Amino acid sequence: MTGELKDGETDEEFLHSPFIRKQGNIYKPNNKDMDNESLNEKTMDDVHTKEIDLVNRDPKHINDDVVKVDFEDIIAEPGGTYSFDSVWKASFTTFTVTKYWCYRLLTALVGIPLAVIWGIFFAILSFLHIWAVVPCIKSYMIEIHCISRVYSICMHTFCDPFFEAMGRCLSNIRIRTSKGV
Numbered sequence: 001m002t003g004e005l006k007d008g009e010t011d012e013e014f015l016h017s018p019f020i021r022k023q024g025n026i027y028k029p030n031n032k033d034m035d036n037e038s039l040n041e042k043t044m045d046d047v048h049t050k051e052i053d054l055v056n057r058d059p060k061h062i063n064d065d066v067v068k069v070d071f072e073d074i075i076a077e078p079g080g081t082y083s084f085d086s087v088w089k090a091s092f093t094t095f096t097v098t099k100y101w102c103y104r105l106l107t108a109l110v111g112i113p114l115a116v117i118w119g120i121f122f123a124i125l126s127f128l129h130i131w132a133v134v135p136c137i138k139s140y141m142i143e144i145h146c147i148s149r150v151y152s153i154c155m156h157t158f159c160d161p162f163f164e165a166m167g168r169c170l171s172n173i174r175i176r177t178s179k180g181v
Contacts, residue, residue: 069099070096071091071092071095071096074095075091075095
């Protein structure tokens, strides 16, 4: 890394910190928080170049139900019907190694193309949501608010007098019940 470090900063902070935009308007050159002297390599890092965890590859536990398929989950011998120990050990090893290497081979062959396809899919989905769906919903909500006000005015203008008149006409009706022997 080039450049001088300030007090208390290390090279590691520059390597592993995501891009952080301080508050303020970054488009004004006289912004005190983001002037040219305060820009350093730490603020220029991008969130897309963050370090990935190679040990815990499912931190949100999305595939807990799929990934936990072991030999014991698939093949089990009930009591009294045991195979030879050497066959059981060889079957376990064969299953585990085959599953491991087939998965690695499939991810090597298909993983990157599928990552490209999923990246394109979610980019299109994000684009449509940001530039089409939300503006359409906002436009609809603005228009429906206007229509609801017109509808409300029409209902109060035409229906309220009718229902008030009907209510007054029917308010004089009295019902009495009596038991007859």
